[in-house]
Amino acid sequence: MSATHDDGGCRQAAAPSAPRLSASEPNTLPEVFDRAVRRFADRPALDFFGRKWTYRDVGELTDRVAEGLIRLGVGHGVKVGLCLPNSPYSVVFYFAILKSGGTVVNYNPLYTPRECLAQILDSDTTIMVLPDIERVYGPVAAVADEAGLRHLVVCPFADALPFGRGVLYRLFKRTEKARVHDDARHVSFSKLLSGRSATQRRPAPRPDDVALLQYTGGTTGVPKGAMLTHANLAGNVRQLSPLMQGGGLRDGQERVLAVIPLFHVFAMTVAMNLALDMGAQIVLVPQFKIEELLATIARTKPTFFPAVPTIFAAINKAAETADVDLRSIRLCISGGAPLPAEVGARFEALTGCRLSEGYGLTESSPVVSVNPFDARRRAGSVGLPLVDTTIEIRDPNCSDRLMPAGAKGEVYIRGPQIMAGYWRRPADSSEVLVDGALRTGDVGYRDPEGFLFLVDRIKDLIICGGYNVYPRQIEDALYEHEAVEEVVAIGIPDAYRGESPKAFVKLRAGFPTTPDELRAFLSERISKIEMPREIEIRTSLPKTAVGKLSKKELIAEERERAGLAAMNRRASA
Ligand code: AMP
Numbered sequence: 001m002s003a004t005h006d007d008g009g010c011r012q013a014a015a016p017s018a019p020r021l022s023a024s025e026p027n028t029l030p031e032v033f034d035r036a037v038r039r040f041a042d043r044p045a046l047d048f049f050g051r052k053w054t055y056r057d058v059g060e061l062t063d064r065v066a067e068g069l070i071r072l073g074v075g076h077g078v079k080v081g082l083c084l085p086n087s088p089y090s091v092v093f094y095f096a097i098l099k100s101g102g103t104v105v106n107y108n109p110l111y112t113p114r115e116c117l118a119q120i121l122d123s124d125t126t127i128m129v130l131p132d133i134e135r136v137y138g139p140v141a142a143v144a145d146e147a148g149l150r151h152l153v154v155c156p157f158a159d160a161l162p163f164g165r166g167v168l169y170r171l172f173k174r175t176e177k178a179r180v181h182d183d184a185r186h187v188s189f190s191k192l193l194s195g196r197s198a199t200q201r202r203p204a205p206r207p208d209d210v211a212l213l214q215y216t217g218g219t220t221g222v223p224k225g226a227m228l229t230h231a232n233l234a235g236n237v238r239q240l241s242p243l244m245q246g247g248g249l250r251d252g253q254e255r256v257l258a259v260i261p262l263f264h265v266f267a268m269t270v271a272m273n274l275a276l277d278m279g280a281q282i283v284l285v286p287q288f289k290i291e292e293l294l295a296t297i298a299r300t301k302p303t304f305f306p307a308v309p310t311i312f313a314a315i316n317k318a319a320e321t322a323d324v325d326l327r328s329i330r331l332c333i334s335g336g337a338p339l340p341a342e343v344g345a346r347f348e349a350l351t352g353c354r355l356s357e358g359y360g361l362t363e364s365s366p367v368v369s370v371n372p373f374d375a376r377r378r379a380g381s382v383g384l385p386l387v388d389t390t391i392e393i394r395d396p397n398c399s400d401r402l403m404p405a406g407a408k409g410e411v412y413i414r415g416p417q418i419m420a421g422y423w424r425r426p427a428d429s430s431e432v433l434v435d436g437a438l439r440t441g442d443v444g445y446r447d448p449e450g451f452l453f454l455v456d457r458i459k460d461l462i463i464c465g466g467y468n469v470y471p472r473q474i475e476d477a478l479y480e481h482e483a484v485e486e487v488v489a490i491g492i493p494d495a496y497r498g499e500s501p502k503a504f505v506k507l508r509a510g511f512p513t514t515p516d517e518l519r520a521f522l523s524e525r526i527s528k529i530e531m532p533r534e535i536e537i538r539t540s541l542p543k544t545a546v547g548k549l550s551k552k553e554l555i556a557e558e559r560e561r562a563g564l565a566a567m568n569r570r571a572s573a
């Protein structure tokens with residue numbers, strides 16, 4: 001802590017300042033993209049099932065798509081939805097929208113019609129880009145009228161594949177080619193490209209323009225659109241590149257495995273924007289299926305692999321029975337959720353790579369900190385703040401007060417990657433943007449060298465008989481058991497203690513165990529108050545679109561169960 005002064009009873013301290021980034025680097029995403037196209041023109045940029053596009057190809061196609069979008073009316077501030085599984089269309093449309101001055105709104109292609117409608121209306125999306133796959137097209141088309149969409153730009157998915165429909169059907173088994181309506185609202189990809197060259201150019205976006213509305217809060221609260229500016233997103237790329245170079249990645253030489261969905265901010269920044277900035281080849285995988293993924297790794301020999309813990313765990317598990325060579329992988333970042341120590345260690349042993357855990361949020365574009373890729377790294381830490389980023393640990397009861405090293409508190413972040421606010425939600429924005437810092441809702445502490453350790457999320461905290469129980473302590477302890485593959489701990493209603501912990505566990509195949517055995521195992525590792533009142537074994541646990549274990553569904557189930565039980569009690573009273 002560098003300086004302190006009194007502030008109305010709360011001791012306030014200035015956080016250590018971070019080194020500054022160079023001002024001469026690109027500060028909008030089209031600048032990042034155009035520079036990559038110039039620098040790496042003849043190098044492969046995209047691989048989709050073996051079909052490849054060079055940087056020059058992607059640059060030319062993106063410019064043509066941008067012209068088509070301008071003809072459709074896209075310009076400054078126009079919201080264009082991207083509702084696509086990972087594919088060359090994801091990359092080309094993302095940059096084309098930005099080049100035409102528009103704002104990208106990312107959609108999960110597996111949304112229900114209701115979810116689509118809500119996000120279209122909230123964000124003011126007027127044009128939606130989507131594939132001709134019924135499972136994705138159907139829900140959007142069903143609400144297009146009600147949502148007031150002006151255009152649906154429909155991309156022929158199989159045309160991007162080297163072997164046509166066969167692969168498409170293998171990938172999306174239960175889906176079929178959509179019967180796309182033929183009316184003035186629908187614009188096919190070929191029609192989008194076919195118009196006369198646009199004479200009207202759009203002014204280049206400015207660093208402070210909103211590049212992206214990224215919806216978040218889906219696992220806990222009402223989804224809100226985080227407004228990420230060009231400077232936020234380009235800034236996060238600039239903050240990450242020295243770290244990746246330090247980890248041994250070389251410009252124009254790497255292959256990046258992009259299996260996490262590009263509509264999620266982690267993949268968007270690390271597997272797309274950063275990858276393009278480094279002149280890497282992006283291997284696009286539209287769906288996470290373990291056999292497909294292993295075959296893709298064997299074929300493309302990726303060198304850099306950003307993913308979430310559940311994907312690393314799935315590969316570890318598959319490697320127990322499949323004969324896979326994963327040794328091309330040199331560097332990995334795990335993000336989005338806590339990485340169980342043995343999952344990381346096992347993956348490193350299988351591949352010989354360096355797997356470092358990173359931390360971030362949608363609201364911070366997303367990367368905040370990463371564990372160094374060298375000997376300095378700390379087990380269990382999410383690392384050191386990126387360049388130009390300051391992490392503050394504040395007293396949850398007196399947010400003006402900074403906590404000393406080792407003490408737990410709420411994590412606040414400052415840096416160029418912090419969002420401009422939530423779209424049309426000033427009250428929510430001022431809740432989380434406090435004196436220019438992002439209030440994360442995460443509890444953590446820093447060690448004396450500045451390494452950040454996360455304890456849990458404040459909103460996941462279980463208040464059990466007046467004690468704070470962090471579900472993560474229970475989860476980490478259960479992960480130490482060899483039979484436990486996945487675990488989620490939540491608070492459930494408890495008539496006596498207010499809330500009690502409950503753990504849901506998925507077991508590894510071939511490792512039978514019982515809740516009582518797990519409880520006995522836990523009794524040596526956690527306190528009595530943390531001991532789950534119930535341990536339920538399930539064959540699978542809910543996950544979010546990016547593959548994070550999700551608490552929302554389990555909490556809803558337990559609430560419903562508690563509500564029904566209360567109703568039954570009242571009925572029989
Ligand atoms: P989202 O905005 O949906 O990506 O979620 C951000 C949240 O994910 C953060 O506030 C953290 O609670 C959690 N998170 C991200 N990275 C990690 C990590 N490495 N370990 C633990 N939690 C994480």
